[in-house]
Amino acid sequence: MPRSKCDVMSKEPSTNLESAMQMLIKTFHKYSGKEGDKYTLNRGELRELLTEELGNYLGNAQDKDAVERVMNDLDGNNDGEVDFTEFIILMGALTVACNDFFLDSPAPKKPESKGDAATTEEKKE
Ligand SMILES: [Ca+2]
Numbered sequence: 001m002p003r004s005k006c007d008v009m010s011k012e013p014s015t016n017l018e019s020a021m022q023m024l025i026k027t028f029h030k031y032s033g034k035e036g037d038k039y040t041l042n043r044g045e046l047r048e049l050l051t052e053e054l055g056n057y058l059g060n061a062q063d064k065d066a067v068e069r070v071m072n073d074l075d076g077n078n079d080g081e082v083d084f085t086e087f088i089i090l091m092g093a094l095t096v097a098c099n100d101f102f103l104d105s106p107a108p109k110k111p112e113s114k115g116d117a118a119t120t121e122e123k124k125e
């Protein structure tokens with residue numbers, strides 16, 4: 001897979017979303033660089049990241065089994081380490097879960113839309 005050149009880290013972020021991307025990258029490397037491979041999280045590093053950075057969302061990260069489960073879920077290529085791609089999948093899944101929660105919260109009253117736009121799939125053959 002060719003990597004598109006992205007120099008986001010060399011520029012000052014100018015938007016919240018760009019800042020968020022930088023934070024994700026910096027946070028990952030803050031923990032991945034502690035032991036062993038600089039670019040991947042081993043179990044210890046993963047546990048530290050989960051407890052330090054996601055304590056509110058993953059309250060049970062102290063629990064060894066929970067870390068083990070997260071590790072097993074994330075480690076798509078089964079090398080016993082979580083690389084950035086695997087990490088970003090966790091962040092994506094957590095963000096989706098938070099968004100679902102946000103959508104479910106009753107605060108803003110909206111008229112119920114009955115007919116969701118049917119998924120139109122047009123494929124050219
Ligand atoms: Ca490491």
Ligand SMILES: [Ca+2]
Binds near residue numbers: 076079
């Ligand atoms: Ca892996």
